[in-house]
Amino acid sequence: NAGVMQNPRHLVRRRGQEARLRCSPMKGHSHVYWYRQLPEEGLKFMVYLQKENIIDESGMPKERFSAEFPKEGPSILRIQQVVRGDSAAYFCASSQGQRPEQYFGPGTRLTVT
Amino acid sequence: GENVEQHPSTLSVQEGDSAVIKCTYSDSASNYFPWYKQELGKRPQLIIDIRSNVGEKKDQRIAVTLNKTAKHFSLHITETQPEDSAVYFCAAASGGSYIPTFGRGTSLIVHP
Numbered sequence: 130n131a132g133v134m135q136n137p138r139h140l141v142r143r144r145g146q147e148a149r150l151r152c153s154p155m156k157g158h159s160h161v162y163w164y165r166q167l168p169e170e171g172l173k174f175m176v177y178l179q180k181e182n183i184i185d186e187s188g189m190p191k192e193r194f195s196a197e198f199p200k201e202g203p204s205i206l207r208i209q210q211v212v213r214g215d216s217a218a219y220f221c222a223s224s225q226g227q228r229p230e231q232y233f234g235p236g237t238r239l240t241v242t
Numbered sequence: 243g244e245n246v247e248q249h250p251s252t253l254s255v256q257e258g259d260s261a262v263i264k265c266t267y268s269d270s271a272s273n274y275f276p277w278y279k280q281e282l283g284k285r286p287q288l289i290i291d292i293r294s295n296v297g298e299k300k301d302q303r304i305a306v307t308l309n310k311t312a313k314h315f316s317l318h319i320t321e322t323q324p325e326d327s328a329v330y331f332c333a334a335a336s337g338g339s340y341i342p343t344f345g346r347g348t349s350l351i352v353h354p
Contacts, residue, residue: 133285162341171331171344172286185339220285229274229340233285 131156133223133234134203141240148208148215150237154223160184161204162231163196166218178204211241244269246334248345256353261322263348265332266314272334275308275315276342281328289330290317322352 134153142148154161160179164172174188178198189196193211198204208215218238222231245268255261267275273294278286292299292306292315299306303322308315319326329349333342 169347171346174341174343177339177341185341224340229335229337230276230288230291231340231342232288233278235285 133158133221133232135221135234135237137237138235139238139240141242142211143242144212145210148211148239150206150208150219150221150239151203152206152221152223152234153203154221155225155232158223158225158232160224160226161198162222162224163204163206164220164222166220166236172220175206208239211239213241215239216241244272244334244336244343246332246343246345248332248348250348251346252349252351254351254353255322257322257324259322259352261319261326261350261352263317263330263332263350264314265316265334265345266312267334267343268313269334269336270310270313271336273337274335274340274342275306276333276335277306277317278331278333278344279328280331280347286331319350322350324352324354326350327352 162177163175166172176189176196177185193209195207218236220236222233224231248265276291279289280286292308303320305318329347331347332345335342
C-alpha cells in the first residue's frame with residue numbers, strides 16, 4: 130500500500146521560472162493539504178483541496194501561487210516567477226474523508242538560485 | 243486564528259531517561275491534537291494523537307495528555323532511545339476541515 134508520493138524530491142529553479150510540485154495521495158484518500166517548511170521552523174498550512182475543489186486556501190500567498198487537484202491525476206502546487214524567498218521544503222499530506230489523521234509525503238525541496 | 247506554543251525548543255536527555263514536551267493552544271474550539279516526529283531530511287510522521295473527549299492516550303513508550311480547561315497538552319516519551327532523536331511537532335485542529343496549526347518544534351537529542 131503506497132504512501133503519499135511527491136515528485137520531484139528536489140527541484141532547482143532560477144529566479145523568474147515556474148515550479149510545479151506534484152502530490153499523489155494515499156490510496157483511498159480524497160483530501161490533500163499542502164504545507165511549506167522553512168529551515169528550523171514548523172509547518173505552515175497553505176491550501177486544502179478535495180477532488181476538483183479548493184476548500185481552504187487561507188495560507189496561500191495571494192500572488193504567484195496556485196493549486197489544483199483534478200478529477201484524474203495528482204494534486205499540483207504551482208509557483209510562478211519564483212523568487213529566492215520561495216526556497217523551502219514543500220510537503221503535502223492526505224487524509225481519508227472526514228477523518229482528521231493526515232499522512233505526509235516525503236516533500237519537495239525547492240531551491241531558487 | 244489558532245496559536246500553538248511549544249516548549250522547549252531543544253531537549254537533551256540521556257538514554258533511558260524520560261522526555262516531556264509541552265504545548266499550549268488558544269482556540270477553545272480545537273478538538274484534535276496530533277504529534278508528529280520528523281527526522282532530519284525526512285517526512286513528518288504521525289506518532290500519536292488525542293481528541294478532546296479523552297484526557298490521556300498511551301502507545302507503548304509514548305503517551306499524550308490533554309487538559310482542555312488549561313488549553314495545554316503534552317507528549318511523554320519514557321525509556322528514551324537514540325533513535326527517538328528527532329524534531330517533534332505538536333498541532334491543534336478543529337472539526338470540519340481539521341487544518342492543523344503546528345508548534346515550532348522541539349529538537350530531542352538522546353545521548354547514548
